[in-house]
Amino acid sequence: MLLSGSLNKKxxxxxxxxxxxxxxxxxxFNIYESFGVIECNGISNLINQLPVRFKESGITTLxxxxxxxxxxxxxxxxxxxxxxxxxxxxxxxxxGEGLVLENTGKIRVGVWxxxxxxxxxxxxxxxxxxxxxxxxxxxxxxxxxxxxxEQKLNKYAxxxxxxxxxxxxxxxxEDPGTPLGAGITKRYLTTDEETCTLLIxxxxxxxxx
Numbered sequence: 068m069l070l071s072g073s074l075n076k077k078x079x080x081x082x083x084x085x086x087x088x089x090x091x092x093x094x095x096f097n098i099y100e101s102f103g104v105i106e107c108n109g110i111s112n113l114i115n116q117l118p119v120r121f122k123e124s125g126i127t128t129l130x131x132x133x134x135x136x137x138x139x140x141x142x143x144x145x146x147x148x149x150x151x152x153x154x155x156x157x158x159x160x161x162x163g164e165g166l167v168l169e170n171t172g173k174i175r176v177g178v179w180x181x182x183x184x185x186x187x188x189x190x191x192x193x194x195x196x197x198x199x200x201x202x203x204x205x206x207x208x209x210x211x212x213x214x215x216x217e218q219k220l221n222k223y224a225x226x227x228x229x230x231x232x233x234x235x236x237x238x239x240x241e242d243p244g245t246p247l248g249a250g251i252t253k254r255y256l257t258t259d260e261e262t263c264t265l266l267i268x269x270x271x272x273x274x275x276x
Contacts, residue, residue, distance in 0.1 A: 071114075074101075074102060074103040075125045075126055075128070076093075076101055076102035076124065076126075076127060076128040076130075076208070076274050077100050077102060077103050077105050077128070077129055078103070078104045078105065078130035078132065079105050079107050079113050079117075079120065079129070079130065079131050079132070079186050080104060080105065080106060080107065080132045081107060081108075081109055081110050081113055081132075081133055081134060081190075082106055082107075082108065082109065082244065083106055084248065085106070085132060085192055086106045087246060087247065087249070088105045088190065088193075088247050089104050089132070089270075090104065090196070090247040090248060091249070091251040091252050092251060092258065092263070092266070092267060092270075093270070094259070095252070096267050098267065098270060098275070101275055102130065102274045106136070110133055110134065110136075113131070113133060114145060114146070114149070117131070117146075117149050118149060118152070118153070121123075121153050121174060121199075126174055127174060127175065128133060128176070129174050129175070129177070130173060130176070130179075130181070130273050130274065131146060131176070132179045132180075132181065132268070133146070133178075133179075133180055134180070134181045134189035135180045135181060135182070135186065135187045135189065136188075136189060136226060137193045137226055138187065139180055139184075139185070141207045142180055143160070143161045143178075143180060146178055146180075147154050150168070150176065150178075154178075155168050155176065156170075160238070161178065161180060161184050162184065163171075163184050163185055163265070163267065164184070164265050165177060165179040165184055165266070165271060165273075166179075166268070167272055174184050175273065177272075177273035181193050181258065182196065183262045188229060189226075189229060189230075190247070191230045191232070191233045191234075191247070192229045193200040193231040193262065194233050194247050194250070194256065195229055195232060195233050195236075196260050196263070197250075197256035197257050197258065197260055198233075198236060198249070198256060198257075199256075199257050200257075205232075206237055206238050208232055208235045208236055208239075209232065211235075212228060212231060212232060213237075215252075216228075220247070224258075233247070237255070240253075240255050241253075241255075
């Protein structure tokens, strides 16, 4: 778990949950943490500080993990435009395995958009992918949320259904209220899922290859 702001390799994430999920995955897969995971307190702050991060002295590698939310194309374009202004030539579409760009004489840069570089959604959707396939609780929670929404009793926005889903699921585990990252550490969640494997390969390629 590396917190140092002085590291020359940095991974920018939106918030605290993202930070702890990455730490948990690195520990689970024995990924060498040659990089600091920097919480940016939201997508706006992360996007706004990107041009400054490229100018930091000594930076060799810069990774970015953000949520797609309701429009992955728009979210990718907002990052792509910044990369173009920094002299990179990103592809028109974000690769499904995540992006790693390496220009001679420039910072190596990587982009991953939650949940899987293809779908709208967020970190919680990625975590939901990690619920074991034979789990019997998730269908019950889904059905319950359907009923709550049909009766218009839900206080959460449609965008945040995945948050309600996965945190409800975690609330029904042996240690109720376990945070997302700890759900990985406690092995409530599987890490054998394909999207998780792709994320780990992306991290290792970006920071350790």
